[in-house]
Amino acid sequence: MIHSRGSVDVKRKRDNVKKYGAVNLKKKGQEGDKRKRDVDRRKQDVDKRKKDVDRRKQDVDRRKQDVDKRKKDVDKKRKSAGGKRKKGVDRKRKSAGGKRKRDAKSKSAWNVKERNKKPKDSRPLRGAGERERNERPGRDERWKKFGAGKSKNVRLKPTGLEVKRVIPGFDLCTITIKELPTDATRVEITNIFREQGMDDTMFQLVSCRAEGNSQVAKFLLRAEEARVMAIGLEDLEFRDNLIKFEVGDNASWGSMTASSQSTDQSKTLTAIWSIPSAAMVATYSTVNEAKLKAKALSGRIIDGRKISATMNTRPNGPAARYWVEASIKLTNLDPATEPYEISAIAGTHLVRAIKSNTYDLEWFLSWLKQTLEREGCIRGSYQTTEIGGNRMKAVAKFNAHDALQRAAAILERGAHIGLTRQGPTPQVIVPTEHNYTISIPKLQYQAQKAQWDAMTEGRRGKKAFVRISEKKNGQVVIFVQGSDQQEIGPLKVRVEGLVAGERLDAEHWHNSFSQSERALRQKVSAGSNEVFLSVDRRLHALRVFGGSNDVAAAKLRIREEVQRLALMEYEIPIARQSVRFFVATGLQILKDALGEDNVTLDVASRACTLKLKGGDDAIQHARKLVEEAIAAASDGILPSAEDNEDGAVCPICYDTASHPELLSCGHSYCEPCLRHYLTSAATSNKFPLVCMGDEASCNKPISIPIIQRYLTKQRFNHLIDVVFSSYIQSNPQKFKYCTTPDCTQIYQCDTGNQFHKCPSCFSEICSSCNEEAHEGMTCEERRIQSNPAEQERLTEEWAQSNNIKRCPSCNVLTEKTEGCNHMACRCGAHFCWICRGVFAQGTIYEHMNTAHGGFYGAAVANQNPVPPVQHQQERIRIWQDHLNAEREIEAARRRAEALRQGEVERAAAEAARRRRIAEQEEEYRRIAAQRERQNRHWEEYAREQQRRREREAQLAAEVARREAEKKNEGSFCAIM
Template sequence: MVAPTNTRICHFYRQKRCRKGANCPFLHDEPASAQLVTTSARPPACMFWQSGTCTKGADCAFTHDPASTSSSNSAHTSRPECMYHLQGKCRHGEACSFAHSTPTLPIKPPTNRHPLLQVPAISKEQPKTTASRCALQHVTSIIQHTQTSNDIQKITELPQRQGVSQNIVQETEESRDAESHRDLVWHAIPGSHVQVRFGDGAVVEDVMTAFDSTRIALSKLPPDASEETIRSLVNSFGRVEDITLFEPDAGNESAPARAIVEFDSCLSALNAATALNELAVTSSLGVTSICAASVLARAGERGVASLRSNSIRLSWYAPSRLAYAHYAAIMHAKAAAKRLDKRTFDNREVAAKFQKPTWNQHTSFTVVLSNIPLSADSLHLSRFAGATDVTLGRPTYDEYRAILMLRQILSTQFGDLESLETQATRPGATKLKALARFSSPTAAEEASAALHNKQQSFLGNGPLWIERIYSIKYTASRAQFLAQRHDLELLQAEDRGDYAVKLRIYDVDANNDPVDPVTIRVYSSEPKALGKLKVVVENLLAGERWTDESGAGVWDACFAGVDGEELLAAANATGNGYARRDVHRRSIHLYGSQEGQAFLRLYLWHELESLRSRRQQLKVDKAMMRRLVTGGFARIQDVFGIENVTFNVAARTLEVRSDDVDQNTIQQILDSSSVPALDLAVAAAECPICFCQVSKPVTLLCGHVYCATCIRDHYMASAARGDTFPVVCLGEDGTCGVPIPRMDLQRLLKPDDEAAMMRSSFLAYIRARPNEFKYCPTPDCPELYRPTAEGTVFQCPSCLSKVCPACHAEFHEGSSCAEYREAKAGLGGDESFRLWKQKNSVQPCPGCGMHLEKISGCNHVVCAACKTHMCWKCMGVFAATDIYGHMKAAHSGIFD
């Protein structure tokens, strides 16, 4: 065992992460005065230890003292109860900042009966809320296992749980409503790290991206900062759930303090981190420090933008040998040394030096020739030197063994070495070069500091020079690469002057087999030059967005489905370039030569028009509605095919894709079926969908009754794939409008339909907020982020790309945001889009920022994304009932 050599407490031991055990040079014993200050004065009793299930033993952060059972009341009352634990959904477990105490019920037994005999009476009526059911089950379990009056007394003394009704049996409707609104669940969006919280009607309540968090880290605080100081800083940004203050280590009381603050929402945390960063903070004793604040991201990486590289370029002298040229006379040798010095032999510059003879030497005088290539032979060299004889010395080192040794040193001493590639040199070059790539910038920095300009024995005691290389990696599908191969190879061969900016393409593996995707790397030792080429490569790889004659992007809903996938595959099979869909941004991108892109535009437009011409949308009246939902829709699917028929119950529309279909055709199909016509004289309770007497009733919270088949198989199925939210009751001829409770949606929807509805609601929510959320710039990457100020960089947890959340592009290594935008503007950038907006009078929605184009009609415009009602003349926002009065009063009419 190694005795501690330092009086400081081990930082990792505090976090229970120290792996050195007894060999750690720092102390593993906490001092008498605790360094970690939290909001509770004493750890609460371990509820798992009390139930005999705790597995952490002495490492448990909670009290295992038998006396703690009776004293846990006071410990628990110092912290509020965890609302999510009450609901059985807390994900933090023992690490939760809120109390997880055992629930209790106020049992008041009559004087003539034992308290335990009251349990059956309590359980006759089951509570309706999740929290109450869990509490009742837990308490019943405790009572059933209690054998003594002392245990019964302990039950009655358990701390009352916050949020649980004093009498579970007599729960009111108001408490059930409050519970249903509070019981919101975070849903993970498949394929991404985004989490969404949904409410009634499947409406989005909140979105948490991978870079969002409810926690922020505060550092560089005054050494004497207290919890009250922290709370005064953060209270104004939202509800604070917890504050953990880390005081300076013992013996270093002047060091800045640190703290972690947890809010109830990620937006509060983001606002607090933005406002508190670089803010002057003064403690109660008058000590002032400049605070640093940052969000603790849930996934990926979020930090200050800095230029760091995980690549280095190594160079060293090429192996050579010495040669000894012999001359008969001393005067000839001295003349040869002057003549041969700095002359070129086999593309190498030779150094020649006369070797001073010994005092009794009278014949065979020598000139030492250095930097002689290994391939030189004595006969050729004798003629070059004009010598009577030449003796060749040993090589300075073995090149093959030197490369092996260099690889071993880099991989074993500085971390994970991803690759070491030797670079081609011109014939006769005096130096050899290689490019080493590590898994982290830290490893590259350590290797550079340790090896640069240091003599290495395996290089014949020659020096090794290291230069930092900044590189950026791109990937493209093989289909896209083949379409753009010519343009990429032109960039690769382009001469960029003095700057060593290189572009390399890795389209085959070590066995020379094609790879998919293809990797493209851009690297340089000069960050500015790298940034310029980066913009060029990114614009090339982004392709050309498919637009129509007016400059508007071409998109159709079919491109998001199987039909669009097959259409693009057929276009790509022609060999005239490559077309790719971006479902998130609803756009088509074209790659290849200008002629190839022109062909793809014509081909796709012709096929799209053919698809659109076969798509007919029919309005559904009451009589047709009943026939459709009672078997007629299945008959129509049999005639036209399931994939060619879409029934939107809420919008009362039927869409059929066929060359020859109209209202009469549909009516004939329904008449030929065995479905009875609607008797409009029926006055019994009507289903809001089929308008006939309810069959197998399903009652919603608002009181309207539906046929089980109508609401499940038709309304829910069509709403799950729609884009109108919240999903509301259709009662009272569609005027009810009460959002369907989330629990009812779960009960009515099939699992696949529920997932589809949640995703549709989420996508509609994001589309309506283009300024609040942005997609990762990598094509088809599903991750979202919130725009932030300049100087921040995100690393996407899905595609691992570095993103600049201010420029909404991949992080521009070596360039500021202003320099990047200037470089992009010089290549055209978004200038064409700006000119098109100006020419076509396109304006951003004042509600969500989405660009709108008014082709005809009056100046009352409704945004399709956020449903904002606006006056197109002045872009003012008004209620739907007030906008016409405004246009007449302010603009003398509703038209231009």
């Protein structure tokens, strides 16, 4: 009996098709029904939302109707609302206090518990008034002193960003305290000034750093107070240690420091000269022999001196006839050495003496000392030393740099007795009178190399110049040196401005830049040295260095990077006990502020996280809410999103405050309205920031901690700068900026001092006319001196009043004392004194006789005009008009050239931007194509693996089928 396996398999497959096909059809039908139900449900949701929209419109209409009613009885409602707010605040405080005292037996026990709590957790959730009262003691003291800007000490009141006092950089200086113990705290150090009767507003601790086995503290205070303090604190002991005080100039970020050459070394003269010595020439038979002898004798010690032996070079002039090529020159010999002594050493009898540096050393040293002391050398500072056995050096210090220069001029002429030179001419080293230095990274120098080269080119040897020195440690030292402080000042300000670079605003900042400076620098510079980027972590800002075009391109790349980071999703972990707060109110607050799709709360993960999209403002807002959630969880308070039981009205939007923020004055704000009010304050000049409640009549200042909670650190620092600038602009009669271009220093006009000296550019300014100092002249005389037009007007007025006229040809002032009206000028012109007409020498008398009735007198007999051919003034006027026209044409050409250059630069920048965008798009396409190729590769690989598995399955099935057939096959038998 033979069984057919194939028919069984076919039947089984048909059954499976019928069975599973029916099942699949059934599933598809169920899915279709489910989709229909979903569609119906979504339609219902849409209808519901439409109803909600209609209801909200009705609410808006009703609120609009209520606005008119509220305006009519605003006074009455204000009083009732104020009473309700107060009652509501008291009720919340009592309920919160009741919850806190749930397990306490008395009020004293609750106070002990509160004192043991962390300050951060002792704040209630929403009320800013109670939050301020629960802050740590002395937090507002940190805001009494706040440094803003360059070399300015700004003191702010702890509320409202109101400027309390400004100490300009002109009036500031530093006191440096040295030899302090390493374990001395800042409080102990500042107590040194408090014990002298100084208030905290009179000084500020700038820095405190370790230096060896001690500490060095630097304070900032007024110059006159610093000098008095330095005298009063002299020989003061601190923990049995004698501390030292130094009064210096004002210091600020990015400013150059005066090196040691600006103090002692700038007044130290150095003179170097050769000691008396003899020189001889030894001649040999061959050049090779001379070379061998020179090598053997060079460096040999003879009579205590190390001689020098070199091949004798051919001299110029008549001495060339005695020159022999096979000869050597021996120098630094003792002046008493004879030629026969050298013959035995040199191995030749052809030795002769030549002109040498011989003089009386003792007489020269005596003359040098007397000369320096006569020119003002400080007694006891003159010293001489020997250098290398063949030279000497003398140093001397002077009280004034002018005396040093006079002494140097005498030394450069050499020592003389009458007209005879009696000694050498020393090399005189005159240090620069002023020397300022600053160090920058080498990458920054490379990015600004073109600007540094332009600044140093052609200035060396002038009264003020820039010198640059590259060090091996990756730093570049910039020197500003010179002898004229008035020229050094503006140059120093330019160098400081170039070193400081361009500080970018808040639109070019993201918090991640503080940790990824190197990666950001590589991304912005794109592998080139044309731009350098630095992160200022103190101000949370970026500084860019380089050419104008490179900086503009770098700012564009930074802005794109900030936008890219703002679109990324950030995760902020939150504690489990804070989830309830975010579910109840916090999540909705963030959605209202950042957008519905930009905030999600993940509670399904093991660690609860808050996911949000946005920049630093969004992160700042979320972190503030996280802190509030921790405070709410610890205090057992859970406010609702609509926690506004008394119906308080926001002073900004005049609507019921949503997510209210209660200030210390009792007025409630919508949180978005308060945030917008604080962030937009930097664009106005109305300070201090006050409450807008009671129809903008509350005017209670908003505290600085509240402002800081709603602003990022960089925006807060920018707001401080705006407050300071607004304060200076609102007090133009009291504060003014330094007159030097690019100098940001300010000075106070009403100090009683006649002149002010800028600590940055060293320019002196008159406090009366606010112009350059004019010692020996009044302000009016200085104004006239600096105004050529006014000088010309006064000169013409004086000339008319004193019967003085100008020559019509050369315009020189001419005075007539006697004689006829025929005037002859030095320029060769002959003109009439009455009408100032120019004539030939032979015709001028005829003119005076016919036009004026004679050669003398001032009467005009005839009104006939002067012949235009003989009148030279018309020619001068025409020539001046021609010159003016040429100047206007040249100015127009330059303006057109500047416009064209600007268009070319803008076109180049636009082309570069488009090229960069095209390169980015090409890179994106390349990456997408590469990914697509990889995807196709992996898909083909997956299909190949699937086919391989199918083939293996088919082969295994075939093998199994054959084995089964073999088992089922019958055997034949024969029946006999």
